[in-house]
Amino acid sequence: MDQQSKDQAPRSRLGRYWWVVGLAIAALIVVVLAPLASADPDGLERVAGDHGFLQSARDALYSIIPDYNVPGVEGNLSTILAGLIGIVIVFGLMVLVGRLLARRRSQD
Amino acid sequence: MFAAIVARGTTPIPTPPQMHAPDGFLSVPIAVVMWAITLLVLAIAVRRTNRTLDERAVPLLGVTAAFIFAAQMFNFQVVGGTSGHLLGGVLAAVLLGPWAGTLVMACVIAVQALVFQDGGLVVMGANIFNMGVVGTLGGFFLYRALAGILGGEDRARIPASGIAAWSSVVAGSICMAVELALSGTTPLSIALPAMVGVHVLIGIGEALITMAALGFIAVTRADLLRLRDARPAAV
Numbered sequence: 001m002d003q004q005s006k007d008q009a010p011r012s013r014l015g016r017y018w019w020v021v022g023l024a025i026a027a028l029i030v031v032v033l034a035p036l037a038s039a040d041p042d043g044l045e046r047v048a049g050d051h052g053f054l055q056s057a058r059d060a061l062y063s064i065i066p067d068y069n070v071p072g073v074e075g076n077l078s079t080i081l082a083g084l085i086g087i088v089i090v091f092g093l094m095v096l097v098g099r100l101l102a103r104r105r106s107q108d
Numbered sequence: 109m110f111a112a113i114v115a116r117g118t119t120p121i122p123t124p125p126q127m128h129a130p131d132g133f134l135s136v137p138i139a140v141v142m143w144a145i146t147l148l149v150l151a152i153a154v155r156r157t158n159r160t161l162d163e164r165a166v167p168l169l170g171v172t173a174a175f176i177f178a179a180q181m182f183n184f185q186v187v188g189g190t191s192g193h194l195l196g197g198v199l200a201a202v203l204l205g206p207w208a209g210t211l212v213m214a215c216v217i218a219v220q221a222l223v224f225q226d227g228g229l230v231v232m233g234a235n236i237f238n239m240g241v242v243g244t245l246g247g248f249f250l251y252r253a254l255a256g257i258l259g260g261e262d263r264a265r266i267p268a269s270g271i272a273a274w275s276s277v278v279a280g281s282i283c284m285a286v287e288l289a290l291s292g293t294t295p296l297s298i299a300l301p302a303m304v305g306v307h308v309l310i311g312i313g314e315a316l317i318t319m320a321a322l323g324f325i326a327v328t329r330a331d332l333l334r335l336r337d338a339r340p341a342a343v
Contacts, residue, residue: 018329022171026178034181038191042127042183043306044284046190051302053293058132060225068181068224082224083181090173090219094212098166101158102340 023091030083034068035076127183127193128220128227128235129284135291136230142287143233149241150214156207162338165204172200173212175321180216184313192310195280197243198251198273199318202265203325205336206248213240234287238280247276265326265333266319273318274311281307 041049048054060066068082134142176196183191196216200209217236220226227235251272258264285303289296325332 018332019167019171022167023174026171026174029175029178030181034178037181037183037193038185040183040185040189040191042191042193043186043281043303043310044127044129046306047299047302048133051294051298053133053288056132056293057130058228060130061229063225064223066225068226079181083178086177086181086219086224087174089223090177090216091170093215093219094173095166095170097211097215098161098169098208099163101154102161102163102166105158105340 023087026087026091027084030087031080034079034083127180128217128239129231131228131230133228133291133293134231134234134287135293138287138291139230139234142231142237146214146233146236146241149210149237149245153207153210153214157211160205160339161208162335162340164338165208165335168203168332168335169208169212172196172203172209173215176200176212177216177219179317180220186306186309186313190306192307192313194314194317195239195243195277196318197240197280198247198269198276198314199321201244201248202251202269202318202322203333203336206244208336209244209248210241213244216240234284238283238287242280242283243273243276246279247272250275266323269322270315270319274315277307277311277314278304281310 040046045054048057065071065082065085068086069078070081070085073081131139176194176199179194179196181193183193186192195213197209197213200212203209204212214236217227217240218232221229221232221235251268254268254271255261255264258268261268281303282300285296285299288294288299288303293299322333
């Protein structure tokens with residue numbers, strides 16, 4: 001009873017558009033936190049550097065938005081834009097995949 | 109990242125370091141084997157998700173992918189000039205189940221490689237396995253077991269997810285070390301302690317972010333936590 005009323009109160013406030021809030025949180029992380037990200041090498045890159053196999057990395061075959069920087073845009077804005085583009089792409093892709101999988105059941 | 113530094117020559121603008129394994133770190137045979145394993149898991153994931161996904165859970169697939177993509181851009185500092193970032197496999201699996209969670213992780217890692225040149229294409233199977241499947245399948249299995257021992261999911265969601273999240277990062281780093289060693293890139297005696305040593309710390313960040321995200325959802329929209337086990341009405 002208590003549990004149920006707790007679950008339903010926010011639902012009535014945000015309705016079925018709670019996912020907009022979810023996307024806004026993801027966007028906020030990109031805008032506020034991504035520019036503050038540590039520029040130090042991450043775990044794997046650090047190990048590769050320390051143990052001499054960093055140079056075995058091969059360049060990408062092509063580049064679209066390399067290093068999360070939109071070409072032609074400077075500084076933090078470039079990273080933020082890249083992040084927002086990424087959010088839209090993965091959200092769109094997964095909603096598309098989800099809809100296909102949820103609506104077209106295989107015959108078994 | 110590596111390419112960018114070489115190409116620019118001058119001091120690059122500080123950017124989040126690109127973290128996923130680039131092509132060249134793994135030998136082609138090992139990369140192909142990892143692709144095969146990953147494709148097999150993905151095929152099962154598509155099939156299982158097709159059978160069980162409830163339409164109401166579809167927006168959560170998108171939001172979880174968006175959150176994990178965003179959070180992976182935030183590298184946090186760990187000791188000694190090294191950073192780490194969220195992987196998100198346990199988070200995705202706790203929210204969506206192991207199979208739909210696997211699809212989310214594969215989507216994020218594929219987009220990072222294809223659009224953002226973060227992670228190689230030949231080694232993408234290994235990257236999806238190490239950073240996705242290890243957490244969504246192994247991590248979720250551990251999560252369920254721990255939650256069971258600790259008195260059920262509703263009571264133990266936070267501690268169980270934290271331990272599973274930490275374990276998934278350490279296990280993923282062990283997989284990467286083994287793949288590096290089998291590829292002849294660096295001996296296991298070097299790769300294993302180095303990778304595990306760093307990821308024992310990075311895993312703490314993974315645990316904190318996973319617990320915070322699940323705690324936030326439990327407080328604000330606990331009903332979303334039930335979408336994982338929601339099933340479409342029988343036809």
